[in-house]
Amino acid sequence: xxxxxxxxxxxxxxxxxxxxxxxxxxxxxxxxxxxxxxxxxxxxxxxxxxxxxxxxxxxxxxxxxxxxxxxxxxxxxxxxxxxxxxxxxxxxxxxxxxxxxxxxxxxxxxxxxxxxxxxxxxxxxxxxxxxxxxxxxxxxxxxxxxxxxxxxxxxxxxxxxxxxxxxxxxxxxxxxxxxxxxxxxxxxxxxxxxxxxxxxxxxxxxxxxxxxxxxxxxxxxxxxxxxxxxxxxxxxxxxxxxxxxxxxxxxxxxx
Numbered sequence: 001x002x003x004x005x006x007x008x009x010x011x012x013x014x015x016x017x018x019x020x021x022x023x024x025x026x027x028x029x030x031x032x033x034x035x036x037x038x039x040x041x042x043x044x045x046x047x048x049x050x051x052x053x054x055x056x057x058x059x060x061x062x063x064x065x066x067x068x069x070x071x072x073x074x075x076x077x078x079x080x081x082x083x084x085x086x087x088x089x090x091x092x093x094x095x096x097x098x099x100x101x102x103x104x105x106x107x108x109x110x111x112x113x114x115x116x117x118x119x120x121x122x123x124x125x126x127x128x129x130x131x132x133x134x135x136x137x138x139x140x141x142x143x144x145x146x147x148x149x150x151x152x153x154x155x156x157x158x159x160x161x162x163x164x165x166x167x168x169x170x171x172x173x174x175x176x177x178x179x180x181x182x183x184x185x186x187x188x189x190x191x192x193x194x195x196x197x198x199x200x201x202x203x204x205x206x207x208x209x210x211x212x213x214x215x216x217x218x219x220x221x222x223x224x225x226x227x228x229x230x231x232x233x234x235x236x237x238x239x240x241x242x243x244x245x246x247x248x249x250x251x252x253x254x255x
Contacts, residue, residue: 056237093253132239138210146219
């Protein structure tokens with residue numbers, strides 16, 4: 001029997017997941033999709049993700065890949081998997097990819113958003129569920145001034161944790177912006193790759209700047225003169241969302 005390789009665009013509410021990657025215990029996004037693939041095809045099929053989101057982190061643009069027996073149409077895969085998946089994870093589209101296409105290694109950038117709302121701000125429950133709630137006003141201008149230092153190629157070991165795997169801590173950040181929508185403050189960051197907890201540690205340090213507990217210059221020093229694990233504390237996972245994974249040639253997902 002011949003098999004074909006597909007990529008899929010995945011969205012999930014990470015609140016009840018112990019992260020994307022399958023583990024010995026606990027519910028994971030990868031585990032749920034693999035169970036759905038087994039129900040759909042009758043076979044054990046492994047899933048690869050483009051980014052390994054942590055426990056509690058959400059996604060609207062995760063990309064995965066898997067092999068299925070020949071004969072399955074894209075529409076059948078989307079509808080079939082969504083039939084077997086729970087309400088907090090869904091397949092937004094699939095597309096056929098080359099057998100040697102690696103969705104993790106071929107990605108050129110990952111784009112994340114972190115959302116923050118004030119306790120006194122009236123926002124829809126769906127937004128509050130996926131945002132960090134703070135009790136004090138934030139100085140967004142100071143946060144923006146701090147975030148500018150992130151863009152470029154830097155050693156981000158200040159924003160690493162003891163859980164990081166060994167290897168280089170140098171990454172290239174393409175975008176780092178702080179947006180003020182009134183009811184919601186968003187931090188957007190895109191990079192070729194991220195260290196474990198890097199975005200949450202970055203947001204945690206930006207919050208210190210926004211609250212006036214730390215200075216813009218201190219933040220810049222953490223970027224320009226890295227000190228392993230010095231940034232943080234890490235912001236809660238609930239505000240973080242993987243928005244998009246990009247490739248040199250965009251994948252053409254069909255629903």
